[in-house]
Amino acid sequence: METRRESRRDFLRAMGVGAASAALPRLTPDAGAATGQPNILVMLSDDMGWGQPGFQGGQIIPTPNLDRLATEGVNLTQFYVQPVCTPTRACLLTGRYAFRTGTVIRFTANDTAGMLLDEQTLAQALRDAGYFTGIVGKWHLGEWQKAHLPMQRGFDRQYGHYSALIDYHLHTRNGVYDWHRNEQPVDEDGYSTDLIADETIRLIREHDGARPFFLYVPFNAVHGPHQDQAPRELIEKYTQTKVKNPAQAAQVECMDAAIGRILSALDDKGIRDNTLVMFFNDNGGPAGVGPNGPYRGGKSSYLEGGIRVACLMRWPGKLRAGSAVDEPLHVVDMYPTFVKLAGGSLKQQLPIDGLDAWATIAEGKRTPHEEIVHGLKVIRVGDWKYIDKDAAYYGWKSEGTQLYNIREDPYEQSNLAEKLPGKVKQLQDRLAYWATQERPAEEKHKIAGYPVTVYGEEENKGPHPAWLLKRVEHARTSGRDKTVKDRARGGRRQR
Ligand SMILES: [Ca+2]
Secondary structure, eight states: OHHHHHHHHHHHHHTTOSSOGGGOOOOOTTHHHHHTOOEEEEEEESSOOTTOSGGGTOOSSOOHHHHHHHHHSEEETTEEOOSSHHHHHHHHHHSSOHHHHTOSSOOOSSOOOOSOTTOOOHHHHHHHTTOEEEEEEEOOSOSSSGGGSGGGTTOSEEEEESSSOOOTTTOEETTEEOOEETTEEOOOOSOHHHHHHHHHHHHHHHOOSSSOEEEEEEOOTTOSOOTTOSOHHHHHHHHTSSOSOHHHHHHHHHHHHHHHHHHHHHHHHTOGGGEEEEEEESSOOOTTTSOOTTSSOOTTOOSHHHHBOOEEEEOTTTSOTTEEEOSOEEGGGHHHHHHHHTTOOOOOSSOOOOOOOHHHHHHOOOOSOSEEEEETTEEEETTEEEEOTTOEETTEEOOSSEEEETTTOTTOOOOOTTTOHHHHHHHHHHHHHHHTTOOOOOOOOOOTTSSOSBSSHHHHTSOOOHHHHHHHHHHHHSSOOTTHHHHHTTTOOOO
């Protein structure tokens, strides 16, 4: 199989169509199947609680589609991400830790900065390997300058929003329009979760099979705003239950239904067996929203509840149905794992932190990691996790020096820092090394004239069509945009 992948790559190189994949020749109708390159579909939820979906033990919200994915695939029970949205997405797309890519401090609603421009993305690497690449959903790696937007970062197609925290119905944030197709504002009504599913299904249906695809589908669900941000009857249903946030629960149910429709589209197209499907959540549920129990902590915390998330992977015939892998893996691992499966090249200018995790995922082998750097104040080496007394992030603060054996004590109940000073020193020394690897983020500047009409500097130049001006006016004056309170706080309530 390696040889066939190699020969395809060589063929593409010989054709001179590495990056310029638009010029790819039409091969067989199912070129991916012929070369062994799987289609790759990555779906991401935003701020879901660890224990909310049924496959994680959730009892209240029906999630039959995610549960089915779990019975057909692998549940990665020690899958680590970052405590908030932006750095998790950067880790996925670069294979590099966030402190290297300028993404530890998330981009706000009113921000000209983005992920460092010399980073290569997974989309670029897969496109170089011959893939069609598309993003459908939330970007959050720079919402203003053209160079930061998805189609300059390896995606052939774009649909969805650049920033975060949009109103699900109006597709605005702070009254700024944020709904685009191929980096042009697009006039569409509908519930964002459904629209994201519709576009993904469209891309699957229309895919000509000449190349395998990489579709990255980061839902804005189940992030806030929550109030009124789901069908009314569903919200009412959950007010009859003991969930803390009925609208958020309704959003989880809607997202599950959307995922079900996307999975059916793969079946209808007859490409289920040649498509690797991944679903994961980007950070732990925020306080008062999604339960992360039995783990401690939630969104913005480096305790397990903030960084260990629900994660499933399915590839029929290649991954064992209904299995679980309880080995520590990190979202940065997806870059080398996927690029290798695609027969692509991992040669690049900047070092990749992720490791090829396929043997762990597919065969249950031990993790390839000796250490996982959760952040520059938090590290795991083997089973030992150290949290520095100065660790702090978006309102969360470490309660002194903490040391846990995560294998034996995953709920972080027994702090062994005082008992094991030698272990503490060993992990501190590793962090001292990693601190030398940090790269400064881009300088943050506010967007001139904010709130603007539409995100994207080029798009905002106008002239704007009447529909766009009408939508913005409606969002700002009708009281229906549930994010406009965000504006009163200067756009700082960014999650
Ligand atoms: Ca998030």
